[in-house]
Amino acid sequence: MNSSNYSKNQHINMKKIALFTLAALLMVACGPSREERINQIEDFEDSIFESAIAADPETADQLTALYVAFADKYAKDSLSPEYLMKAAEMQGNVLHTERAVMLFERVINDYPDFEEVPMCYFLKGNALEMNSQIDEARAAYEEFIEKYPDHYMAEQTRKMLPRLGMSPEEMLADILEHANDSLLIAQ
Secondary structure (H helix, E strand, O other), rough: HHHHHHHHHHHHHHHHHHHHHHHHHHHHHHOOHHHHHHHHHHHHHHHHHHHOOOOOHHHHHHHHHHHHHHHHHHOOOOHHHHHHHHHHHHHHHHOHHHHHHHHHHHHHHHHHOOOOOOHHHHHHHHHHHHOOOHHHHHHHHHHHHHHHOOOOOOHHHHHHHOOOOOOOOHHHHHHHHHHHHHHHHOO
């Protein structure tokens, strides 16, 4: 594809995103009822998740806009932290790490009693790790372990921390080396 076509396609995509964002903002201001918003979100989720293909960044941004618009309009609704968490996971999946981290932190700060807050800490670390922000990921994982030492993911996270940032080959070699050490001790 030549740069002219790429630029034209990028311009068209930016227009689509801008129009969708404007529509989402209008919905927040004077839009549909709570139930209509939930139906819109569920319809969008169904259209994305019925295919086995992962969401592209544009689609992820569109669904994220719906989730965030709902949470902004209905901050006290029990669905709001759930929608924000879904938005954060979706942004992490398309490697929009800063957005993912911001949304995970919003859930942590605004909904401290939400049952999935521990997973928000863990998934925040995972998003940072996927984006090769190893020092930040390590800090997020350590915060998760410190705050939730008995969480079912805490032990696995403790074991994973020493290998954080290793290549797959380095990880395998380290696992095999430690497996041999345990076999020698067991004899």
